[in-house]
Amino acid sequence: MICETAQKGFETPRKDSETPRKDSETPRKGFETPRKGSETPRKGFETPRKGFETPRKHFETPRKGSETPRKDSETAKVANSAVRARIFDVQKLEIIPLGGIGEFGMNCMGLRYDGEMIIIDAGMGFPEETPYGVDISIPNFDFLEAYRDDLTAIILTHGHEDHIGALAWILKKFNLPVYSSRFTLSLAEKRLAEFDMLDDVLLHRVKAGQTVEIGPFKVEFIHASHSLVECFSLAVTTPVGTIIHTGDYKIDDTPVIGKPYDLARLKAIGDAGVLALLCDSTNATVPGRTPSEQAVIPAFEEIFEETEGRLFIATFSSSLHRLQIVFDVAHEFGRRVCVLGRSMHRNVEIAASQGLLKIPHDTLIELSDARAVDDDEICYLVTGSQGEMRAALWNLATQVYRGMQIEKGDTVVLSARIIPGNEKNISRLIGHLYKRGANIIEEKRRLVHVSGHASQEDIRIMVETSRPRFVIPIHGEYRMLFRQKEFIKNHVAGYNDDNILLVENGDMIELDERSVQIVEKIDLFKTFIDEESMEEIEYETVRERKKLAYGGAVSLVVTIDKRTHDLVGEPLLDFQGVAGIDPTNGFVKDARDAIIAAIDEMKHEHIVDRVIFREQLRLSLKKYLQAKLGTKPVIVTTIVEV
DSSP, X not given: OEEEOOXXXXXXXXXXXXXXXXXXXXXXXXXXXXXXXXXXXXXXXXXXXXXXXXXXXXXXXXXXXXXXXXXXXXXXXXXXXXXXXXXXHHTOEEEEEXXXXXXXXXXXXXXXXXXXXXXXXXXXXXXTTGGGTOOEEEXXXXXXXXXXXXXXEEEOOOOOHHHHTTHHHHHHHOOOOEEEOHHHHHHHHHXXXXXXXXXXXXXXXXXXXXXXXXXXXXXXXXXXXXXXXXXXXXXXXXXXXXXXXXXXXXXXXXXXXXXXOOHHHHHHHHHHOEEEEEEEOTTTTSOSOXXXXXXXXXXXXXXXXXXXXXXXXXXXXXXHHHHHHHHHHHHHTTOEEEEESHHHHHHHHXXXXXXXXXXXXXXBOOHHHHTTSOGGGEEEEESOTTOOTTSHHHHHHHSOBTTBOOOTTOEEXXXXXXXXXXXXXXXXXXXXXXXXXXXXXXXXXXXXXXXXXXXXXXXXXXHHHHOEEEEEEESBOHHHHHHHHHHHHHHXXXXXXXXXXXXXXXXXXXXXXXXXXXXXXXXXXXXXXXXXXXXXXXXXXXXXXXHHHHHOEEEEEEEEOTTTOOBOSOOEEEEESOTTOOTTTTHHHHHHXXXXXXXXXXXXXHHHSHHHHHHHHHHHHHHHHHHXXXXXXXXXXXXXXX
């Protein structure tokens, strides 16, 4: 359900947001007994949808993992108890990064005060464990079970997958209202619809310049320029002070779509006083200013003018500024544009319907009609700039895709930066394109891409305009966080090691008017997702897959007389992918003999107990293989009774 939120937020703020509510001293029981402020719904909640009043089954009955939290959730409750008590005593603001710090992707952060917590972003990542069947990683939301009664709302800064891609999974566990821009929520709706969840969640549309009150938090949405549209920085006012969360941003004075970053509003907030700035670090290693999106136009004009054959442009489907430039330049040079790739189709459709993307008349064309257009009159806008094997460009380069393939004489423009971790995929893609005879234009050859993130001088502008008491670098690898700290220390007056704090995922940060510190460190394991089934993969499962990849597997079958419990015949051994195994050198026979000897030495009561028997067999074989081969394969033991 989409709700429009009034310009001033909730017109009648809850009494308990003005004065810390009494029940914050003793946390409320949950959703069974709503607090007084919830008995008379605020304006955005006056007529909840039926699905929100009576959640679907998976919200009514928490999944098994929620009923009995995993060990790390139980540990979190205990580990955080002292911190939680301290917060209630001295009324400090608590910040808990769950992802996105020291890495790319999985951006997610909790802000907590007086027993209420808001979540900023819920993003996915693309883990290094992809060889083990893992396609997606998300933050470990089980950690939030310890805060279930405190969770109040989710705020989304913008619509990139590393900020909204995990929304469905957090909403499965905690049915919270979601606040963001029209375009961001449109993207979120598409993903939630795939999970059949739209009827169960409450989505609030907000606009730049708008403020909403959520418990003790006043959240103002500041217009931010980025590679996407309708992006926000957040000014979160708390009883302790104001926190600026930049989201992803750059200071673009001439964006292709929309207005420049709202520095005037940022300055006004800075004049009133900012306690802490949580600042994007992605380009903290890059000197100068990040170029405007307009900077790529001359290169695209040259490419369109020079190219005689078919033109394929691969970029991020979310880079609406880039898409607008392609449509405009294509129209200028008399080329029609055909869109290939599911996400590209979806984003073009949404952006055009909302008036964000202005497509010149008679420029957009369907594939069925594009086949009849001359090669020098067509441009294909495609997904797959990162070498994704399921994307349109990869399929065009490696096989026949919808009756088409890359051919000699085609020009392919890779209009995107390389996301760390994708280098090999992109290299393979380029190799396939060259084999097909394509001419390839990369960022290194032409200015066909500019970043959507702040470089060093943009960061300086952000800090000098907001003038925070403390700076906490976020969003990026640790080296980027460190470089932001060093740059600010050396180039912005008034900042040093005492007021710039480097943090990591799982650090529990406390702030008051005078200090910021890390008070607790929690080990947070990632949650892995199988992209085919969209189901969670337990961390231990991934570890087992990793062991299989490096050590192989051994199957051991032992047959036992169910009456006498004596060994029947010889054990059966099957080795899969185990290094050092030579079937001709007698190793398998020696291993079999070692198992028989181990059984002979076991106590009768251990053999009778099949659980103990199976484990002792596994350990005996494990020790033997380690001693003889120095390897640790996965061992699967089966006991057959006859």
